[in-house]
Amino acid sequence: NAGVTQTPKFQVLKTGQSMTLQCAQDMNHNSMYWYRQDPGMGLRLIYYSASEGTTDKGEVPNGYNVSRLNKREFSLRLESAAPSQTSVYFCASSAFRGSGNTIYFGEGSWLTVV
């Protein structure tokens, strides 16, 4: 049972390069999320998708774009990477947003921008 799968697990980018983090869930969940984790900051929401076809900004959306490709997949794109985007990125999903459903997380993607 894979749950939430995100790729790549590790990536080093040069400043200005672009890349896409991929995320897929196999739990038939409606809602998906992207968080970033920085030392001492906890997890902060970048973007979320309450249901297929919708996306909304979270707390720290600047410098990112997202695509909810279908019900299973939710990708995060960095168009022009900056050192401030060095972080650990977590994709997550839940049955429905706002109903207290448990949010399940992927294993994380470690991104370094040099």
Add this chain to the structure above:
Amino acid sequence: AQKVTQAQTEISVVEKEDVTLDCVYETRDTTYYLFWYKQPPSGELVFLIRRNSFDEQNEISGRYSWNFQKSTSSFNFTITASQVVDSAVYFCALESGNTPLVFGKGTRLSVIA
């Protein structure tokens, strides 16, 4: 706005000691949900517990227990007889209204053998 405060940044205890991790939350909603997650050194986030705002019963699961008090807006987590495997970062989180899960900054627990 929703907010979660975990005032303890790091805690270090000796194995078999009891330890309590504090969590204080802020929300204006009457319906909300509180969570605890564990992040071991391997980095994944492990769900521990969910509690809704209408259920103030304390919960015990093995060596873990949770004390939810609406009067003080707190949802504290106690580990009894701590073990080295409990060493991790623990996050408290809040979901209320239309806002997805908001996390505290986490408490790093080190259990020393």
